[in-house]
Amino acid sequence: MESTLYLLIKHNRLESERIILRPVSIEDAEDMYEYASDEETTRFVFDTHQNLEATKNVIAEYFAKDPIGKYALVLKENNKMVGTIDLRVDMTHKKAELGYTLNKKFWGNGYITEAANLLLELGFNIIGLERIYAMYDSKNKASGRVMERLGMTREGVLRKNRLVRNEFSDDVCYSILKEEYMK
Structure with a gap:
């Protein structure tokens, strides 16, 4: 039987009609x-990058250091990387957390839903997960609509769950x- 890590490495490039998921x-x-x-793109998820060097450091420290399950979301039409999506797998409990960020210039086109569907397929049909979950800042209603389009069910609210920009x-x-x- 193939290990989870092997399966994630083996499937580190996924494609749909409009997008490619590949390592960052x-x-x-x-x-x-x-x-x-x-500021508008990052306000609910992470501190805004102040310069290109900060972005390069994030790529090195987060994406390159441990690339498994982390994908660049690339448009097939022009090979532009417009966001990231990841599946953080916990095989002990056969579950994973889905997370994503998308350039605001590309909001409203269904790219995250398309990318997330590729990861749901990978998680359930290839890796053998039993549960995939995602969380969004309660002020970011659009992210909740993505989760609903994926067929996810609302479970509840984790109050003061994260400290983002010095605010819970x-x-x-x-x-x-x-x-x-x-x-």
């Missing part, structure tokens, strides 16, 4: 900085179970 590389720094330096954030948790996904 240092060559993505300018595209990532374009959205990571934008309530996170709304959604999940989907394997049997729900397979229907």
Whole structure:
């Protein structure tokens, strides 16, 4: 039987009609900085990058240091990296957390839903997960709509769950179970 890590490495490139998911590389720094330096794009997820060097460091420390399950979201039409999406797997409990960020210039086009569907397929049909969940800042309603489009069910609110920009954030948790996904 193939290990989870092996399966994630084996499937480190996924494609759909409009997008490619592949490992993030240092060559993505300018595209990532374009959205990571934008206050509106980052306000619910991480501190805004102040310069290109900060973005390069994030790529090195977060994406390159431990790339498994972390993907650049790239548009097929122009090979532009417009966001990231990741599946943080916990095989002890056969579950994973889904997380994503998308350049605001590309909001409203269904790219995150398309990318997340690729990861749901990977998680349930290839890796053998039983549960995939995601959380969003309660003030970021658009992210909640993505989770609903994925067929996820709202589970509840984790109050003051994260400290973002020196302010506590309530996170709304959604999940989907394997049997729900397979229907």
